[in-house]
Amino acid sequence: MQNNKIFVRNLAFSTTDGELGGIFAGCGDVVSARMATDRETGRSRGFGFVQMNTHEEAQTAIRNMDNTEHNGRTLFVVLSESRETKQKTAYGNSW
Numbered sequence: 001m002q003n004n005k006i007f008v009r010n011l012a013f014s015t016t017d018g019e020l021g022g023i024f025a026g027c028g029d030v031v032s033a034r035m036a037t038d039r040e041t042g043r044s045r046g047f048g049f050v051q052m053n054t055h056e057e058a059q060t061a062i063r064n065m066d067n068t069e070h071n072g073r074t075l076f077v078v079l080s081e082s083r084e085t086k087q088k089t090a091y092g093n094s095w
Helices: 015-029 056-066
Strands: 006-011 030-037 046-051 077-079
Touching: 006 015, 006 056, 015 030, 015 046, 015 056, 046 056, 056 077
Parallel strands: none
Antiparallel strands: 006 046, 006 077, 030 046
16 A cells, blocks of 8 residues: 655644645645644644645655745655654653
């Protein structure tokens, strides 16, 4: 199965889920867009995830949107890593 989920970093803290989806709508069909929020405060963490309909649309979105500016911030856009393949950090380990 090909990955079609994108990780977007350096978003303005005021960015909403709907606005995030709108940013990528010109690159293909956006299945979902979600800003990450702090569990305790509910405040935005400045990054989010966008799921495109196909892997090809995800690649197009990365090509077209990485290093572009939105709300005065330069976006960092890459293919999201699955939790299984992501490297663990000392912070995430239980030792």
